[in-house]
Amino acid sequence: MANNTISQLDVKGKRVLVRVDFNVPLDESGKMTDDRRIVSALPTIENIIKRGGKAILMSHLGRPKSGPEPKFSL
Numbered sequence: 001m002a003n004n005t006i007s008q009l010d011v012k013g014k015r016v017l018v019r020v021d022f023n024v025p026l027d028e029s030g031k032m033t034d035d036r037r038i039v040s041a042l043p044t045i046e047n048i049i050k051r052g053g054k055a056i057l058m059s060h061l062g063r064p065k066s067g068p069e070p071k072f073s074l
Helices: 036-050
Strands: 015-019 054-058
Touching: 015 036, 036 054
Parallel strands: 015 054
Antiparallel strands: none
8 A cells, every 4th residue: 555645645525534633732721822733734634625625633632640541442
């Protein structure tokens, strides 16, 4: 299987699962303090939408304080 970039794929009418790094820093009140990770993903998301695809974003926010929780593992 060839490694294609998103610009090489026909996304028109397709759902595109995009793994994004939206694990942004938050202050004590839960407010985002730096949006660079979100801003840097926008060109890819906009490109998919512009070419007729539906971008489905997959990310996470934060990390469990006491380590991984088995009930959320595959």
